[in-house]
Each structure stands twice: as structure tokens, then as C-alpha cells.
Amino acid sequence: DLQSDNQSSLPKGLQEKYLLTRQIGVGVCGEVRLAFERSTCNKFAVKVINKKNFQSEGTATRNAETEIKILQRIDHPCLIKTQDFYQTEDSYFIVLEMMEGGELFNKVKSQQQLKESVAKLYFYQMLCAVHYLHSNGIIHRDLKPENILLSSSEDVCLIKVTDFNQSRILEEAALMRTLCGTPSYLAPEVFTHANTTGYGLAVDAWSLGVLLFVCLSGYAPFHENFGNYSVSEQIIRGEFTMIPKKWEHISNQAKDMVRKLLVVDPKERMSIAEALQHPWLQDQEMLATAQRLMYPNDAACHPAPVAMVTPAHQEAESGYTTHRKR
Numbered sequence: 001d002l003q004s005d006n007q008s009s010l011p012k013g014l015q016e017k018y019l020l021t022r023q024i025g026v027g028v029c030g031e032v033r034l035a036f037e038r039s040t041c042n043k044f045a046v047k048v049i050n051k052k053n054f055q056s057e058g059t060a061t062r063n064a065e066t067e068i069k070i071l072q073r074i075d076h077p078c079l080i081k082t083q084d085f086y087q088t089e090d091s092y093f094i095v096l097e098m099m100e101g102g103e104l105f106n107k108v109k110s111q112q113q114l115k116e117s118v119a120k121l122y123f124y125q126m127l128c129a130v131h132y133l134h135s136n137g138i139i140h141r142d143l144k145p146e147n148i149l150l151s152s153s154e155d156v157c158l159i160k161v162t163d164f165n166q167s168r169i170l171e172e173a174a175l176m177r178t179l180c181g182t183p184s185y186l187a188p189e190v191f192t193h194a195n196t197t198g199y200g201l202a203v204d205a206w207s208l209g210v211l212l213f214v215c216l217s218g219y220a221p222f223h224e225n226f227g228n229y230s231v232s233e234q235i236i237r238g239e240f241t242m243i244p245k246k247w248e249h250i251s252n253q254a255k256d257m258v259r260k261l262l263v264v265d266p267k268e269r270m271s272i273a274e275a276l277q278h279p280w281l282q283d284q285e286m287l288a289t290a291q292r293l294m295y296p297n298d299a300a301c302h303p304a305p306v307a308m309v310t311p312a313h314q315e316a317e318s319g320y321t322t323h324r325k326r
């Protein structure tokens with residue numbers, strides 16, 4: 001493995017501080033390995049990004065370095081945190097906090113479909129994370145179950161969005177790369193307005209709609225086995241089917257949320273801010289759980305009565321910072 005077969009390819013500082021072991025994830029730009037901090041034996045995830053994949057994108061490498069530095073300052077409970085950063089001539093090594101529950105993708109795959117209450121808790125956290133990214137001028141552009149990590153194998157757990165630095169860095173090139181990956185989660189305008197790169201924040205709302213559809217039903221809304229259109233044509237037409245057997249026990253409010261996100265025209269599509277105000281999420285028990293997971297210190301010293309819970313996203317908006325910014 002990386003540790004044994006080519007020691008020279010590891011930055012000295014990384015090798016001294018961490019023991020890299022097995023691969024725990026693999027993506028378009030590289031792989032993710034399990035690492036142990038030598039001094040504490042704490043687990044970390046080290047994302048190895050091969051620069052040679054970007055050589056052809058010219059400034060992409062410089063952008064990648066700049067973007068990774070910017071993202072090291074991004075701070076939200078539902079965004080994965082960068083612990084360390086190293087590089088060699090041909091690779092970047094980003095040391096990230098370990099999310100013991102692994103990828104949401106594997107949980108949905110093993111459970112077929114999530115309980116609606118679990119899907120709601122996860123989706124609310126994703127909305128908070130993406131709302132925060134957008135307020136920092138970052139569009140994710142690649143939201144999919146592989147990029148949503150779970151803090152534990154328990155249903156009620158913190159989730160974190162990851163990989164938000166890749167697509168933002170590569171701009172046009174991301175589009176080329178994105179188009180050679182699975183298009184299942186891509187919004188219609190990525191195909192139809194590609195050359196303008198003008199597609200905006202609304203692409204993330206679409207992808208979150210696809211993510212919610214998959215969490216609730218266990219299958220993708222746009223798939224090559226459905227109908228006689230290609231996946232991209234199904235997406236551009238906004239044609240998806242809610243198979244009764246899969247959706248019969250799911251609430252009308254959840255279905256309404258999905259339908260308002262999977263709208264082809266980005267101008268008509270529900271925004272992240274509107275989604276946060278959707279009736280399906282005005283669930284005090286879920287909001288209290290989410291706040292406890294996202295801001296555990298607050299809950300400890302300021303147990304807000306459930307009825308008085310200010311949804312975490314509204315606190316962020318109102319710049320409510322008393323307990324957190326110590």
C-alpha cells in the first residue's frame with residue numbers, strides 16, 4: 001500500500017506525524033486512506049489527490065492550492081474539517097477528521113430506504129451546510145451520497161458534507177470531469193447552460209433534491225434503466241417517477257419538498273433558504289436533535305426548552321454567536 005510500496009511518495013512531515021494504512025474511499029480525483037496520528041493514535045481520513053489528473057487544466061493546480069487554503073478557514077459543524085495539508089510534486093495530501101459512520105451511500109444501500117425521520121434529520125443538516133457554503137460564496141456542484149459522511153453508525157448522528165473543494169476549484173474543468181462521472185445528480189442547467197458557467201447556487205438545490213429522493217425511496221429519480229431516455233435527457237425533462245410501493249408510506253410534505261427541488265428551471269426551483277422554511281422541516285423534535293448534534297456545547301450549558309428552539313440555520317443567519325465563538 002501507499003505506506004510500504006512507495007515511501008518516497010509521502011511527504012516527510014506527513015510520514016512523521018501519521019501512519020497511513022488502508023484505502024477507505026476512492027473518487028475521481030484520487031483516494032482516501034485511513035491514517036493514525038502517531039502521537040495520539042487518533043484516526044483520520046487522508047485524501048490523496050493526484051495532481052497529474054489536473055495537469056491538462058492549467059491553472060487548476062494553483063486554484064486547488066488556493067482553494068484548499070481558503071476552505072481550511074471554513075468552519076461549520078456539518079462541513080468536514082481539514083486537520084493538516086501536505087503536498088509532493090505529484091500529489092496533495094489533505095488530513096481530514098474521521099467520520100466513523102462512513103459514506104451515506106453505503107447506509108442507504110444497506111438499508112434500502114431510510115426512515116423518514118432519519119432522512120429529515122440528515123437532509124436538514126445538509127441544507128445547513130450548503131446554506132453556509134453559499135453564504136461564503138462557494139457552490140458545491142457535486143453533492144451526492146458518496147460526499148455525505150456520517151459521524152457514527154447510529155441513525156441519529158451528525159453528518160458532514162465533504163469534497164466541496166474539488167468542483168469549486170476546477171471551474172470549467174469540473175464540468176468536463178463531472179460530465180465523465182455519473183450524471184445522476186447533476187441539475188439540468190449543467191447540461192444546457194454548460195458553456196456559460198453561469199449556473200449558480202440553484203444547482204446544489206437540485207442535487208439535494210436528488211439526494212433526498214434517494215434517502216427516502218432508496219432509488220435514484222433519474223436512472224439509465226428508466227424509460228427510453230438517457231439519464232441526461234430525463235434530467236433535462238425533469239421526468240422522474242415515484243414508485244408507489246416505495247413512496248406509499250412517505251408523507252405528502254416530504255414529497256412536496258422533493259418536487260419543489262427537482263424543478264428544471266433554476267429560477268423556479270425552491271432555494272436552499274426556502275427549503276429551510278418548508279413545513280416538512282418545521283419539526284421541533286428534529287430541530288432540537290439537529291441543534292444538539294451540531295452544537296453539543298450549547299445544549300450542555302444552555303438547555304433550550306424545545307418550544308423555544310431557534311433552528312440552527314436561523315441562529316447562523318442572525319449571527320447568533322454568544323455560546324459558540326469562545
Ligand SMILES: NC(=O)c1ccc2nc(-c3ccc(Oc4cccc(O)c4)cc3)[nH]c2c1
Nearest residue numbers: 024025032034045096099100102103162163
Ligand atoms: N471525497 C472526500 O473528500 C472524502 C473525504 C473524507 C472521507 N472520509 C471517508 C470515509 C471515512 C470513513 C469511512 O469508514 C470507515 C473507514 C475506516 C474506519 C472507520 O472507523 C470508518 C469510509 C469513508 N470518505 C471520504 C471522502
